Amino acid sequence: MGATETIARWIVNTNYEDIPPDAIRVANESCFDLLGVILAGSVQPVGEIIQQYVTDQGSASQATVLASGQRSSLANAAMANGTMGHALDYDDFGGFGHPTAVLFPPLLALGESIGSSGRDLMEAYVIGCEVGMAIQHATQYNQMNKGFHGTAVMGRLASTAACAKLLKLDERQTTMALGIAGSMAGGLIHNFGTMTKPLHAGMVSRDGVMAAQLAQRGLTAGAQIVEHPVGFAATVLGEGLYDLNDMAENLGNPFRIQDAMIIKKYPCCGGNHAMLDSLFGMMREHNFTYEDVASAEVDQSYISVVMLYTEADGPLKGKFSAKYNVAAALVDGEVAIDSFTEEKMADPKMRETMDKVSTRVFAKWEMVAGDFHQTLPVRITLKDGRVFEHTTASSMILGGQQNPWGFENIKGKFRDNARLALTETGVDAAVDAWSDIPRMTDIAGAVRKTLVKNGG
Numbered sequence: 001m002g003a004t005e006t007i008a009r010w011i012v013n014t015n016y017e018d019i020p021p022d023a024i025r026v027a028n029e030s031c032f033d034l035l036g037v038i039l040a041g042s043v044q045p046v047g048e049i050i051q052q053y054v055t056d057q058g059s060a061s062q063a064t065v066l067a068s069g070q071r072s073s074l075a076n077a078a079m080a081n082g083t084m085g086h087a088l089d090y091d092d093f094g095g096f097g098h099p100t101a102v103l104f105p106p107l108l109a110l111g112e113s114i115g116s117s118g119r120d121l122m123e124a125y126v127i128g129c130e131v132g133m134a135i136q137h138a139t140q141y142n143q144m145n146k147g148f149h150g151t152a153v154m155g156r157l158a159s160t161a162a163c164a165k166l167l168k169l170d171e172r173q174t175t176m177a178l179g180i181a182g183s184m185a186g187g188l189i190h191n192f193g194t195m196t197k198p199l200h201a202g203m204v205s206r207d208g209v210m211a212a213q214l215a216q217r218g219l220t221a222g223a224q225i226v227e228h229p230v231g232f233a234a235t236v237l238g239e240g241l242y243d244l245n246d247m248a249e250n251l252g253n254p255f256r257i258q259d260a261m262i263i264k265k266y267p268c269c270g271g272n273h274a275m276l277d278s279l280f281g282m283m284r285e286h287n288f289t290y291e292d293v294a295s296a297e298v299d300q301s302y303i304s305v306v307m308l309y310t311e312a313d314g315p316l317k318g319k320f321s322a323k324y325n326v327a328a329a330l331v332d333g334e335v336a337i338d339s340f341t342e343e344k345m346a347d348p349k350m351r352e353t354m355d356k357v358s359t360r361v362f363a364k365w366e367m368v369a370g371d372f373h374q375t376l377p378v379r380i381t382l383k384d385g386r387v388f389e390h391t392t393a394s395s396m397i398l399g400g401q402q403n404p405w406g407f408e409n410i411k412g413k414f415r416d417n418a419r420l421a422l423t424e425t426g427v428d429a430a431v432d433a434w435s436d437i438p439r440m441t442d443i444a445g446a447v448r449k450t451l452v453k454n455g456g
Helices: 003-013 021-041 044-056 074-085 099-114 118-139 150-165 171-182 197-218 232-238 245-250 270-286 323-332 348-354 407-416 423-432 443-450
Strands: 293-300 355-359 378-382 387-390
Touching: 003 118, 003 171, 003 245, 003 293, 003 387, 021 074, 021 099, 021 118, 021 323, 021 407, 044 074, 044 197, 074 099, 074 171, 099 150, 099 378, 099 443, 118 150, 118 245, 118 407, 150 171, 171 197, 197 348, 232 407, 270 323, 293 323, 323 348, 323 355, 387 407, 387 423, 407 423, 423 443
Parallel strands: 293 355
Antiparallel strands: 293 378, 378 387
């Protein structure tokens, strides 16, 4: 069998019972977390724009847009919720960028429409996630070096795989769905720090629904979309930059999700998180603030191409600036949603502190064997001459599987986010309904009763 056929067969034949319990646990945590992030994203400027756009389309009343409660087509509801889920860059990451923002919104729309159970959603989510992670693992992040956003590139096939599973497509239909999705792949890192980055997640969510539904209706595509000489891998990833056997043969062997996912503590690019963990650790241990700091030095990997902005001139760009994040952490003692506002950027204390921060990006040849996961230190020099340095390993980022928050803390994050869109009573109802997704039997009812502003 070719790679595409192997992948399609695995999608069709893998069931909930085949998935390790730890993978289901992580899937549940990630999807629950994303629901809160979507609710918070619904009141952000990009959330308001995408909701108005969907309203203006005047399409079928098939699925719910959070938290307004408006009804739209499956594809448009998935696009709106996916965009809002990535609006704050507060959704999880790991594996192939931001998996849950491109997997759960389309599954939520489809699941609401066809009466899926929570187990159905978890099964499809894990299967889609594993497909995306297998492709990413086989490329060793080379697509990012080319300027592609992994969430958008790997996410198209991952989202489509998840939707195909939820719709119970057969092997031929699943192969066609993957073929359709292969022609949709895109998403450029140049758009990081703009509203188009969250739109990447929205478009992938929409396209997963579209590809699976078109294949279900009989639309045809190339049957070797992954391995063909002018297919997805060679054309999008780049000839010689992938391993087809690794990509296809190792699906679910082992499952990767339970080791890869990171629930975000901070609403900014994941490239900041190890640095911020180090900085906050030093601030707690040595009890200093921005006023005590003479200078801050941050080392970054060459792969930090995603951290585009040295001097951020807007809140969205601030999410992709190490200097801005260090300054926000030092000034406020936290990095939160309110850290990325025009008012905060105009604060003279922020500019004063940013001027103390310097960054150094290591070239590939300077890293150990080109290892972009190599840990890099943060150095703080205080005005009294003391110097502190700390390094947080990428595997030990707070919220990752080696250093987890714990579900009670994830609930706390959910509550903080959901309060931006729901009443306190609504937040309580949403937590009760969605904390244990595998046990849910009425997805449609739970969406309407707990994830919209007026409870239906």
